[in-house]
Amino acid sequence: MTPRLQHASGADIDAVASLAARTFPLACPPELDAPAIEAFIAENLTPEALRAHLDTPGHELLVASGTGGEAVGYVLLVAGTEMDPDCAAQIVHHPTIGISKFYVDPAHHGAGLAAVMLDDVSRRSRAGGARSVWLATNLANTRARRFYGKHGFLERGQRTFDVGGVLNTDVVYELPL
Numbered sequence: 001m002t003p004r005l006q007h008a009s010g011a012d013i014d015a016v017a018s019l020a021a022r023t024f025p026l027a028c029p030p031e032l033d034a035p036a037i038e039a040f041i042a043e044n045l046t047p048e049a050l051r052a053h054l055d056t057p058g059h060e061l062l063v064a065s066g067t068g069g070e071a072v073g074y075v076l077l078v079a080g081t082e083m084d085p086d087c088a089a090q091i092v093h094h095p096t097i098g099i100s101k102f103y104v105d106p107a108h109h110g111a112g113l114a115a116v117m118l119d120d121v122s123r124r125s126r127a128g129g130a131r132s133v134w135l136a137t138n139l140a141n142t143r144a145r146r147f148y149g150k151h152g153f154l155e156r157g158q159r160t161f162d163v164g165g166v167l168n169t170d171v172v173y174e175l176p177l
Contacts, residue, residue, distance in 0.1 A: 006064075
C-alpha cells in the first residue's frame with residue numbers, strides 16, 4: 001500500500017518533528033555547518049513550531065504514514081506567497097500555493113512516495129482553486145532539483161534563505177496546474 005497524505009493532527013506532531021529533524025539536513029548544502037542547521041531545526045521544526053501551523057489560517061500540514069503508522073513523509077502548504085513575499089514577483093500563475101516543506105524519510109527515497117505526495121498536493125491545490133504551486137530548494141540540492149524538473153516545475157529565479165544565520169541561495173520553482 002502506498003501512503004497517502006492526510007491532515008496532521010496534534011497526535012502526529014512529535015513524529016513529524018522527528019522526521020523534520022532527520023530530513024532537513026539532507027536538503028542543506030554540504031558546506032553548511034551543523035550549528036546553523038541545528039539552529040534552524042530548533043527554531044522552525046520543533047513540535048511547538050509545527051503545531052502552530054495546525055491553527056494558522058492558510059497553512060496545511062500533511063503527513064504520509066507508513067503501514068505501521070509511522071510518519072514517512074510530510075508537507076507544509078502555505079497559501080499564496082506568504083512564506084516568502086519577496087518571491088511573489090517570480091510566480092507567474094495566481095492564485096498559488098507555496099510548498100514550504102516537502103520531505104520523505106530517506107528509507108523511502110526512490111520508492112515513488114515523493115511522486116505520490118506531489119500528485120496529492122497538486123490535486124488538493126487544484127481543487128482549492130490554485131493555478132500553481134511553488135517552492136524553493138537549495139541550489140546545491142541536485143536530487144530535489146532533478147525531481148522537481150522531472151515533475152514539470154519551471155525555474156522562476158532565486159531567493160536568499162537564512163538557515164541558522166547563514167544565508168543560502170535557493171532556486172524558486174513553479175508548477176502550473
